[in-house]
Amino acid sequence: MKTGMVMSLYPIRTKILEAGDDLTSIIIKEINEQNLTLEDGDIIIIASKAVARIEGRMVRLNDVKPSKEAYKIAKETQLEPEFVELVIKESQIVYGGVYRALLTLKNNILQANAGIDSSNVPKGYAILLPKNSTKSAHKIRNQIYQKTGHKVGIIIADSRTHPLRLGNTGFALGVAGIKPVVDERGKKDLYGNTLKITRRAVADNLACAAEILMGEGNEQIPVVIIKGAPVETTEEYIDELQMIISRNQCMYFGTLFK
Template sequence: MNTSFTVTGLPTGIIRPHDPFTDRIIAAATAACRGFAEGDILILAETSVATAEGNVVRLDSVTPSPRAQQLAEKYHMDPRTVEVVLAESDSVVGGIPGFLLCMKHGTLLPNAGVDASNAPPGCIVPLPKDPDASAVRIRDEIAHRCHVRIGVIVADSRTHAMRLGCSGVAIGCAGITSVIDDRGRSDLFGRKLEVTKRAVADNIASAAELVMGEADECTPAAIVRGLGMPIGDQVGVDTIDADECLFMGVFRKSQT
């Protein structure tokens, strides 16, 4: 990869359910940096993708179950939000006031990714139903209309163990490899690396977060240009099983 690259935010205005999302992204890219170029990587905020796809839940349409009411009382949450979180979760492993810690598709995350930030009034937004499919669809639409090959990352903001604040994490990916295996390369002193793998999609998502923001910026997308990553047909974010995860392994042992 190149050592010099640019990150350009793409202001789109407010994204509403069933908006022509790719049209808005292409228009924003044209205004911000004269459109897409071969090898660009497009990063999209998951809330904007889910909203454009219509994956928005009106809280007044939700009837909390007894379990949702019980968890809401325990963790000081809106029972309707808890009901949606339960529907989005594979399991709930615990929580703190305001948040449930959930397993979803092999990933540990707060509230199963259900977000009230940047959601329409009276609504909450779950994660896109299939972030990889969303990334593929938008990649293909841009390739067809703009005649360039790009990578697409659907990104979320996540907290990390024992760290304050959020950083970007790739939850959907198309066109680039999400993890680069550096095992076998030498360090500064000639020792062979044995375990190092670079989460490049996560790192790119974090770089994009710096210009996309988390509040009222109306910048749900960014273009990273000049990295020189090969663009191909790769789809998906590489993950590991819970049994291989340091944090989950320690957590599970502490529960036994």
């Protein structure tokens, strides 16, 4: 980041979103009502659960029939068998679990409970991840351009934990309009040493910054606008694979899951 550069974040409150809502129009309306203006290069961070809600991704747990495996895992982790069954169905792999959490591989990402959540939904329900966060990010970006004429960046963000670290941080599920990762390999540090493995997760870092304002409870802030972010914009289609490291190169996966 250049000296003197300022990055500003603005929380955007919305109504409680429902299936079928026009999320783009709601975002633009709330931005205008909160006396903000969109500009080229702004980044809009959107909570994944906001996208999932308008897609109708809430599931009533009473409609889920648990398997024997789900009952077994539920007993070990003190999760509801119906919830566990959803996790099993939504996961590529379930590695195991601890109290109230299962370590899963979902969309080639290690996540708790395959990203399924039972918070900020009515009692007796759970909410899944969006169907395709990448497509959603590009769709919303295109709609905003059509409605406002501004080229912005979009990040569909969720939260996750990190190995042996307490608490959740934000990360990007889907990105449009910005380069999500900056490759620093080959650059020099302060002492002239060549960086060998460093790549900066720009989209994840921005999601983390927005997470501070979004919160995890009843804040009702599913959107954050970031202005002045030092990012590289792009018109290319950003696929989620551009943010994923291969298993054999991943320090955690390559070491612990051989």
